[in-house]
Amino acid sequence: MNRRHIPLITELPLVIWLVLVWGALWQDFSPGNLVFGALIAYVVVNFFYLPPVELTGRFSVLWLVPFLGRFLLQLVTASVQVFWLAVTRGPTLRNAVVAVALRSHSDFLVTATGHAISLIPGSLVLEVDRSTSTLYLHCLNVASVEDAEAVRRDVRATEAWLIRVMGSSRDLAALRAEEASR
């Protein structure tokens, strides 16, 4: 097998995740079961090879909690908003495709941002330009240029939160500088 060897430390988050899934599926978190799960996870990771996910090397639990709170709140708002639009506006809805340039160039962060904003207020990722890390979003109920600007601000705010939670230290420094200059 002539594949690039991946150090165990890069695989560790994936192995831990697989062990947790194993425990959850068996509904049994006893040490014996977890050790067996770890064995299987290790074999799976090595036999079913995937390119390693490049994490950013930073993770802040302190910022994660308020981010999750904000996320849940926006999830509820988004769902109620879609419900309201479906009932009141229906076929007369006006939409827009908006381009949003993100700050970060990390694949991981762009993916995370795309995921988060697909789930919260009225936006859906249509296309990603990796070279400029621009997201093209389809947005519900955008009637004017100001609305589109609001969407852009919203998405960049979500990205800022994600950078605080798990952005690389370079992205974080850039964000701090941007906030300071405002």
Next chain:
Amino acid sequence: MVHDVVVSALLIGGALMSLAAGIGLVRFPDLLSRMHAATKPQVLGLLLLLLALAVDNRSWILVPVLVLCWVFQLLTSPVSAHMVGRAGYRTRHLRRDLLTLDELDDVVARAADGDHGGPGRTDAPDGGAGGDRT
């Protein structure tokens, strides 16, 4: 008693979210707006239903499985929405008359000019400009 009230409130909330998705699917005008209805209320709906299950079950051992269910939905539903949305946009299954602004159109046109007949743009020049279903 209180317990039953909480469970039924959660179940009704979850069911309402499914109803929202259903109404959205019927009433929204084109594919892309329907994808919004198909993804967003469902995530909250499933969360409420799973919460109801967790409360009703009164044991902690089921919680990890329920969390897992929700996490997998969180991970998969934006991806499926993205794939459907992207395919829909590229095959012109959208109604341009409903868009107030389209910043992707120029980019796609430029990319198509760059590599003549490349995979970027597969539709006819005026293919369904007026929408797929009117």
